[in-house]
Each structure stands twice: as C-alpha cells, then as structure tokens.
Amino acid sequence: MPHAWHLKSRPSGLPTADNFEHKEITLPELADGMVHVRNRWLSVDPYMRGRMNDVKSYVPPFQVGEPLEGGAIGEVVESRSPDFQPGDTVMHMMGWRDEAVLPAQALNKLPTIPGVEPQAFLGNLGLTGGTAYWGLLDAAKAKAGDIVFVSAAAGAVGSAVVQIAKAKGMTVIGSAGGADKVAFVKSLGADECIDYKAGVPLVKALSEVAPKGIDVYFDNVGGEHLDAALALGRKDARFAICGMIDGYNSGAPTSLRYLMRVIAMRMSLKGFIYTDYLPRNGEFYAEMGPWVASGAVKGRDTVVEGLDKTPEAFLGLFTGANTGKMLVKL
Amino acid sequence: MPHAWHLKSRPSGLPTADNFEHKEITLPELADGMVHVRNRWLSVDPYMRGRMNDVKSYVPPFQVGEPLEGGAIGEVVESRSPDFQPGDTVMHMMGWRDEAVLPAQALNKLPTIPGVEPQAFLGNLGLTGGTAYWGLLDAAKAKAGDIVFVSAAAGAVGSAVVQIAKAKGMTVIGSAGGADKVAFVKSLGADECIDYKAGVPLVKALSEVAPKGIDVYFDNVGGEHLDAALALGRKDARFAICGMIDGYNSGAPTSLRYLMRVIAMRMSLKGFIYTDYLPRNGEFYAEMGPWVASGAVKGRDTVVEGLDKTPEAFLGLFTGANTGKMLVKL
Numbered sequence: 001m002p003h004a005w006h007l008k009s010r011p012s013g014l015p016t017a018d019n020f021e022h023k024e025i026t027l028p029e030l031a032d033g034m035v036h037v038r039n040r041w042l043s044v045d046p047y048m049r050g051r052m053n054d055v056k057s058y059v060p061p062f063q064v065g066e067p068l069e070g071g072a073i074g075e076v077v078e079s080r081s082p083d084f085q086p087g088d089t090v091m092h093m094m095g096w097r098d099e100a101v102l103p104a105q106a107l108n109k110l111p112t113i114p115g116v117e118p119q120a121f122l123g124n125l126g127l128t129g130g131t132a133y134w135g136l137l138d139a140a141k142a143k144a145g146d147i148v149f150v151s152a153a154a155g156a157v158g159s160a161v162v163q164i165a166k167a168k169g170m171t172v173i174g175s176a177g178g179a180d181k182v183a184f185v186k187s188l189g190a191d192e193c194i195d196y197k198a199g200v201p202l203v204k205a206l207s208e209v210a211p212k213g214i215d216v217y218f219d220n221v222g223g224e225h226l227d228a229a230l231a232l233g234r235k236d237a238r239f240a241i242c243g244m245i246d247g248y249n250s251g252a253p254t255s256l257r258y259l260m261r262v263i264a265m266r267m268s269l270k271g272f273i274y275t276d277y278l279p280r281n282g283e284f285y286a287e288m289g290p291w292v293a294s295g296a297v298k299g300r301d302t303v304v305e306g307l308d309k310t311p312e313a314f315l316g317l318f319t320g321a322n323t324g325k326m327l328v329k330l
Numbered sequence: 331m332p333h334a335w336h337l338k339s340r341p342s343g344l345p346t347a348d349n350f351e352h353k354e355i356t357l358p359e360l361a362d363g364m365v366h367v368r369n370r371w372l373s374v375d376p377y378m379r380g381r382m383n384d385v386k387s388y389v390p391p392f393q394v395g396e397p398l399e400g401g402a403i404g405e406v407v408e409s410r411s412p413d414f415q416p417g418d419t420v421m422h423m424m425g426w427r428d429e430a431v432l433p434a435q436a437l438n439k440l441p442t443i444p445g446v447e448p449q450a451f452l453g454n455l456g457l458t459g460g461t462a463y464w465g466l467l468d469a470a471k472a473k474a475g476d477i478v479f480v481s482a483a484a485g486a487v488g489s490a491v492v493q494i495a496k497a498k499g500m501t502v503i504g505s506a507g508g509a510d511k512v513a514f515v516k517s518l519g520a521d522e523c524i525d526y527k528a529g530v531p532l533v534k535a536l537s538e539v540a541p542k543g544i545d546v547y548f549d550n551v552g553g554e555h556l557d558a559a560l561a562l563g564r565k566d567a568r569f570a571i572c573g574m575i576d577g578y579n580s581g582a583p584t585s586l587r588y589l590m591r592v593i594a595m596r597m598s599l600k601g602f603i604y605t606d607y608l609p610r611n612g613e614f615y616a617e618m619g620p621w622v623a624s625g626a627v628k629g630r631d632t633v634v635e636g637l638d639k640t641p642e643a644f645l646g647l648f649t650g651a652n653t654g655k656m657l658v659k660l
Contacts, residue, residue, distance in 0.1 A: 241592050243593065244589070244593070253587040255584070255585050256583055256586065259574070259583075259584045260552070261601075262571050262599065263571055263572070263573065263574070263603065266601050266602055266606065268599065270592075270596075270598040270599075271596050
C-alpha cells in the first residue's frame with residue numbers, strides 16, 4: 001500500500017517529529033488523462049516550513065490531516081495519457097510520499113542527458129542551478145572576461161554561480177564565512193574568496209582581492225556585501241539581486257554608503273525570480289546539462305534513504321545536518 | 331577689442347564679484363582649420379564653482395589669471411575650415427567672453443529647427459533636456475501608459491522629464507517642495523504632484539496619489555524619495571538614477587527600508603550620464619526639437635543681458651536669482 005507523510009499539527013517555532021504522521025493513502029482511480037508514478041527522489045526545502053503556517057502567501061498553506069507536498073522525481077508505472085509511457089522519468093510536486101496519481105499536466109518529463117542522474121533536476125538542473133544560471137547570465141548579463149563577485153558563495157546557489165562563471169571564462173571572487181567554507185569555494189575554482197567573518201571591513205577585503213574593481217555582483221546577502229560591491233563596481237557594472245538574507249530576520253533598513261556610485265559608474269541593479277525563466281528551460285538544460293554531466297558544475301547533495309526518514313531529513317535543514325541540497329532517496 | 335572674464339582669485343566658500351576680472355584679450359591668428367566666432371549666448375552653471383577650486387577632477391580646474399570657460403552659442407564671423415561658413419550658428423565651450431577663435435573640432439554646428447531659438451541648445455536641447463530625455467526613455471525605458479514618478483520635478487531636468495513623459499502618453503507624478511513649486515509642476519501637465527515639505531511621510535504621500543504603484547522612477551534626489559519609489563514600484567519597475575542631491579552635502583549613507591522589493595517585483599535601477607548619449611544627438615534633436623518648437627516642452631529661462639553682467643548671473647545661481655536655466659545674452 002502507498003504511504004504519505006501528513007501534517008499532524010502546525011509547528012510553532014522549529015518543527016518537531018510530532019508534527020508529522022506517516023499514513024497509508026488510497027490512490028485515486030487511473031481515469032483518462034491520469035498518470036501513476038512511483039517516486040524515486042524527494043526534495044525537502046526550507047520554504048516548506050512557511051507552508052506549515054496557516055497564513056495566506058503566494059503558495060497556499062498545507063492543511064492539517066492532509067499529505068504534505070514538495071518536489072519529487074519518479075518513474076511512470078502506468079499511464080492513461082498519450083504524453084507519458086511507463087518507464088518515463090518525471091518531475092512533479094507530489095513529494096512526501098512513495099506513489100502518486102496525477103493529471104498529465106502536473107508532470108514534466110525529464111530530458112535524458114548522458115551522465116546526469118535524475119536527482120540533479122531537484123538541484124543544479126532545478127531551482128538551485130537555474131537561479132544561479134539565469135541570475136548570472138541574464139539578469140547580470142555576465143560574459144567571459146568579467147570579474148564576478150558572489151556572496152554566500154559556499155551556499156547551494158552561490159556555489160553554482162562560482163562554477164558556471166568559471167565554465168564561462170570569468171574571474172570569480174567569492175565571499176563565505178569561515179576558513180572551511182572559504183576552502184570549499186576555492187575548491188570549486190573561485191580565483192579568490194574573502195572570509196567575511198575574518199574581521200576585515202568588507203570594502204577593504206574586497207578591494208584587496210579585486211584591485212581593478214568588479215563587473216558583476218551576484219547578491220544573495222544584501223547589506224554590507226551589497227555596499228562593498230557598490231564601492232568596487234566599475235563602469236557599467238551589473239548586479240543580479242537574488243536574495244538579501246541579511247534583512248530577512250532583522251527587518252532593519254539597508255544602509256548604503258556607496259549607492260551614489262551607480263551614477264558615475266553607470267551601474268545597474270536588477271532583481272529577478274527563477275520561475276520567470278521556466279519557459280526557457282530548454283536553453284538551460286542544453287548548456288547546464290553537459291556541465292553537470294562532466295562535473296564542471298557539481299552539487300553537494302546530502303542523501304537520506306527511505307520514505308520513513310523524510311521528516312528527519314526536513315528537520316535536519318534547521319540543524320545544519322545538510323551540506324548543500326538535502327534529498328530523500330526511496 | 332574682444333573681452334573675457336578672468337579668474338582673479340580662487341573663492342573660498344561662496345564666490346564674490348572680487349574673484350572675477352574683466353579684461354581685454356588678444357585673439358590668436360586665424361590659422362588654417364580655425365574659426366572666429368562672435369558669442370550670442372553664454373551659459374552659467376553651478377558646476378563651474380567646482381572648477382574654481384584647485385583640485386583634480388574629471389575636468390581640470392580654472393587657472394588664476396586666465397579666462398573662464400563654459401557653454402556658449404555664437405555665430406561664425408570668419409572661417410578657415412571647410413566645415414564652417416560665416417553666419418553658421420555654433421555651440422562651443424569658450425564662454426565668459428564675447429569673441430573666440432577655436433579649432434573647427436571644438437565647434438558643433440547647430441541644426442536649424444523651425445521655431446527653436448538657438449539658446450535652447452544650452453537648455454532643453456542641451457544638457458538639461460538631454461538628461462531628462464535619455465534618462466526617461468533609455469535608462470528607464472519608459473513607454474506610453476507607464477506611471478512615472480519624478481523627484482525634484484520643478485527643477486530644470488525634472489520639469490523636462492514631466493513634459494517629455496506627458497508628450498509620450500505617460501501618467502506623471504511629481505514631487506516638489508512647497509505649494510508654488512507644486513503648482514508649477516501641475517502647470518507643466520503632471521497628473522499629480524506631492525509636496526515633500528508638507529510633513530506627510532513620502533511613502534504615504536506617494537501611495538495616495540499612486541494607488542496602483544509606479545512603473546518608472548526618475549531619481550534626482552535619492553534618500554527617502556528613492557525609498558518611497560522602491561516601496562511603490564510594481565512588477566518590472568525601472569528606475570533611472572540621475573542624481574542623489576540628498577547625499578551630496580550630508581555624506582550620510584542612504585538608508586533604504588524597501589530595497590528588498592526589487593527581488594519580488596523584478597525591479598531594475600540604472601545609473602546614467604548624459605554625455606554617454608552625445609553620439610545619439612541626432613535622434614534627440616529629431617524628437618525633442620519639435621516639442622521645444624511647439625512649446626510641448628518649455629523651459630523657464632532667466633536671461634541677464636550683457637557680458638559685463640556674467641559674474642552677476644553666475645553669483646545669482648547661489649542666491650536663487652534664477653528660475654530654471656540662467657543665461658547671459660550678448
């Protein structure tokens with residue numbers, strides 16, 4: 001019998017194992033246009049915590065007593081849609097369970113890229129890599145020869161930015177907190193990496209490793225990192241604004257000492273959202289697929305095995321149990 | 331005999347009449363490739379104060395004992411260049427004098443636009459109007475139907491932005507300080523104008539007149555105006571960053587409460603400089619010329635007559651003697 005993890009109660013603060021319940025589910029009948037999928041990989045992500053609250057947002061909240069949802073990759077077992085055949089590898093949003101019956105429109109057939117494991121489509125060929133790819137190459141229009149600065153360079157998105165930039169012939173300067181993360185960023189090919197926890201003011205630290213200034217800044221952090229990038233931006237510098245984690249919790253205004261340089265240096269700053277680029281997934285797969293296959297762009301997955309371990313994998317996101325992308329293998 | 335105003339001594343603080351000396355000059359011989367011009371209009375501008383200091387900048391300082399320089403429009407008297415004929419109207423940088431001999435490369439022949447007076451090329455067909463035109467239409471990519479917010483809307487650049495935006499079918503919201511300036515901005519055709527001195531927080535004031543938000547912001551001010559624009563920017567909003575006068579004197583960092591909205595709203599901010607667009611002057615004249623001729627885009631010139639009044643005109647810039655562009659007519 002198929003099983004799914006259900007939301008047993010809404011967490012207050014950090015979730016615990018008690019908020020989840022493992023129960024049998026009954027699959028709907030395989031009506032016309034429906035597809036039966038056996039899941040192979042489940043994604044657990046920090047954003048799911050938000051859906052456990054009963055608040056209106058751009059995605060609706062999970063319901064108490066109902067199965068949870070999330071990104072998943074599976075194999076078609078049976079199909080009543082002409083678009084899917086048994087054996088097809090598909091991506092969909094009915095995670096947190098081992099089997100699902102979905103309408104064909106809710107499934108994406110994954111392209112076969114030699115050397116690429118299907119779970120990559122939950123990481124460097126999914127939201128993580130897509131955010132890095134489009135932010136760097138479209139929002140910031142980065143090109144070969146550019147000097148690129150990326151904050152949170154040891155994070156999932158940041159480390160993809162470092163590797164894509166190197167694959168495209170750019171000079172890459174990362175920022176990360178602590179010696180281990182700095183070493184990791186350099187192991188990915190970054191030309192330089194500053195340690196923002198080392199006590200050196202960021203403008204000074206960045207000017208030392210980027211004496212000619214920077215052409216591109218990929219912002220995951222905001223705040224002082226953004227200000228340092230403004231201080232060092234040279235003529236026509238382009239900033240992709242992906243995230244500003246510095247402000248998520250504090251709620252404090254961003255204080256920028258070097259913002260006025262955007263005029264003299266003709267800089268531009270651009271905010272962007274990954275999902276706007278989904279219609280261009282074909283382009284993305286064509287270029288990123290071979291990089292993932294060859295190892296030019298590597299992820300650092302943390303894999304937990306078994307559906308029963310799914311809540312544990314999810315809770316681990318908040319205790320640092322993961323390095324890079326957290327996945328559940330069924 | 332030709333005369334020119336010379337820098338007699340470097341001012342400290344506000345300049346005074348004692349810093350200037352009116353003296354005869356000897357024109358160089360009219361060698362091959364040189365052109366002799368009789369000036370008709372001189373421009374005096376606040377930036378000239380900076381050139382009176384002995385500091386390195388992107389333009390070299392004026393020298394004590396030497397003639398001053400600045401934008402001027404004149405008529406060719408005699409020419410030893412095949413590119414200029416007596417009677418041609420030309421623009422050049424040898425202002426503060428009644429006659430000048432210059433190399434042909436230092437002259438720009440002005441196009442003849444029916445209904446346009448030559449002095450317009452020192453205002454709405456020069457730096458002022460060009461800054462407004464390119465900032466609005468190129469840096470911010472504003473188009474018909476957009477809701478445009480412009481700060482310092484009663485200023486020379488701001489009032490050109492208001493009128494160009496209306497000529498292009500946009501909705502325009504200005505910001506100005508005090509009832510008189512607000513009335514002036516509305517007289518230019520602005521749909522709304524907020525009075526930033528009225529004591530209402532800017533975000534609130536702007537949200538009241540722009541309940542749907544804004545698509546474009548033309549920034550002459552920075553600081554709280556920029557933050558209010560960030561608060562009200564809607565999807566794909568574009569900001570042209572022209573000036574940040576709020577920070578010129580205070581030197582304080584810019585504090586932005588709403589910067590993070592650039593991500594969710596996919597906003598972009600772009601700094602720009604008028605001179606980058608000089609190669610596209612042809613396009614600019616073709617569109618702006620008829621607007622200036624028809625009065626669709628009006629300037630508010632303050633005209634002082636006579637070369638002897640030039641220092642007085644210049645000093646008046648710092649005491650509010652001018653409304654709009656200050657010009658000297660010879």
